[in-house]
Amino acid sequence: MTDRASGVGQPGTNPRTRQRRDKGGNHRYVGRMLSSLSLRRPELAIDFGTANLRVIHRDGGILFDEPSLCCFANFRTDPQLFAAGSAAEAMVDRTPPSLQVRRPLRRGVLQDIGTAAELLRYAIRRALGRRQMGGLRALIGIPADATQAERRALLTAADDAGLAPVRLVHEPLVAAIGAGIQINKPAGVLLLECGAGTTEVAVLSLGGICLTRSVRMGGASLNKAIADHLHLRHKILVGAPTAERIKRNFSSLKGDYRANELIEVRGRSLVSMAPTSLNITASELDQVIDKHVRQIIETVRDVLNQTPPELSEDLHEHGALLTGGGALTPRLVETLQKELGLPVLVAEDPAHCVARGLQSALQTAQG
Numbered sequence: 001m002t003d004r005a006s007g008v009g010q011p012g013t014n015p016r017t018r019q020r021r022d023k024g025g026n027h028r029y030v031g032r033m034l035s036s037l038s039l040r041r042p043e044l045a046i047d048f049g050t051a052n053l054r055v056i057h058r059d060g061g062i063l064f065d066e067p068s069l070c071c072f073a074n075f076r077t078d079p080q081l082f083a084a085g086s087a088a089e090a091m092v093d094r095t096p097p098s099l100q101v102r103r104p105l106r107r108g109v110l111q112d113i114g115t116a117a118e119l120l121r122y123a124i125r126r127a128l129g130r131r132q133m134g135g136l137r138a139l140i141g142i143p144a145d146a147t148q149a150e151r152r153a154l155l156t157a158a159d160d161a162g163l164a165p166v167r168l169v170h171e172p173l174v175a176a177i178g179a180g181i182q183i184n185k186p187a188g189v190l191l192l193e194c195g196a197g198t199t200e201v202a203v204l205s206l207g208g209i210c211l212t213r214s215v216r217m218g219g220a221s222l223n224k225a226i227a228d229h230l231h232l233r234h235k236i237l238v239g240a241p242t243a244e245r246i247k248r249n250f251s252s253l254k255g256d257y258r259a260n261e262l263i264e265v266r267g268r269s270l271v272s273m274a275p276t277s278l279n280i281t282a283s284e285l286d287q288v289i290d291k292h293v294r295q296i297i298e299t300v301r302d303v304l305n306q307t308p309p310e311l312s313e314d315l316h317e318h319g320a321l322l323t324g325g326g327a328l329t330p331r332l333v334e335t336l337q338k339e340l341g342l343p344v345l346v347a348e349d350p351a352h353c354v355a356r357g358l359q360s361a362l363q364t365a366q367g
């Protein structure tokens with residue numbers, strides 16, 4: 001489909017590829033988008049996700065890419081940052097009472113402004129290697145249907161972290177740009193941005209969002225569904241990091257894996273209360289994933305039902321493009337294809353589409 005997309009067809013042989021590979025067009029679009037934001041030479045961009053935080057520099061690319069996590073000492077009385085990012089990830093479910101691991105976003109929504117500001121400060125310091133901060137012009141990605149309260153919370157956290165002025169840009173648009181899609185043509189594009197906390201479905205055309213719906217679920221809720229399944233069916237308790245590992249092990253069984261292929265699970269038995277391990281079959285996880293994907297399919301159907309006929313025709317011709325790390329969910333593509341009757345492609349390196357799109361936006365900003 002495009003240089004950055006994998007799936008059916010060879011790059012350059014698919015008419016869709018030719019139609020959408022005009023990068024100059026995207027640059028003109030991004031330039032217009034930014035001039036409408038009247039933002040002069042922003043230096044940084046932030047992709048603040050439920051699972052991962054990415055700091056992108058105009059010239060240096062992605063300088064920070066770590067989990068959206070902070071670990072605090074004395075959180076209730078006098079919070080002191082103990083660890084953040086990857087270092088805090090290793091501490092999840094392993095802390096003594098004096099330490100607390102906190103996630104600033106839940107289901108794609110900023111829940112804790114203080115933790116968000118702390119994490120942003122940490123990430124920017126790591127990215128730029130500076131101690132003194134303040135007055136850093138920035139772009140920040142935000143779900144297209146974010147409420148005013150959600151926008152205000154993000155702007156407050158950014159301001160506390162020394163980012164100013166900040167402009168918010170809609171994630172589906174930058175994700176499409178980062179996927180190498182030509183979005184400024186009068187042709188509909190169906191994009192699914194599959195994150196950890198939220199899945200956004202958007203129809204784009206002429207550089208704008210014609211329709212958007214989101215469901216506050218993604219890779220993190222699939223992890224919870226896997227943990228719940230193991231609890232109910234096998235009486236074994238696993239934490240979120242283990243559920244994530246099980247999911248990724250399953251994703252790595254590429255191609256025609258056998259339904260009875262085994263995946264090892266380690267956790268605590270609710271029967272013996274002791275550490276235990278067992279093997280579950282791939283078909284068990286298939287069922288958990290099917291249930292999860294069904295909710296995403298409903299959201300896509302809702303969007304398709306409301307799409308005007310001309311755009312609808314474009315979507316039928318070109319199909320859907322998946323971005324975001326959740327696009328790698330096993331069997332997501334096959335199930336969407338089967339249920340929606342549309343071709344479905346996954347962007348190359350889908351987890352970084354928003355970050356790449358933000359960098360494009362930074363590079364084309366006018367001085």
Ligand SMILES: Nc1ncnc2c1ncn2[C@@H]1O[C@H](COP(=O)(O)OP(=O)(O)OP(=O)(O)O)[C@@H](O)[C@H]1O
Nearest residue numbers: 049050051052195196197198219251324325326328
């Ligand atoms: N190989 C894989 N198989 C299945 N899921 C994966 C894989 N790799 C990453 N993911 C999932 O992708 C999600 C992270 O993607 P991404 O970084 O795009 O989300 P985010 O931007 O943090 O979330 P959001 O946009 O919802 O706030 C995680 O839930 C992770 O489990």
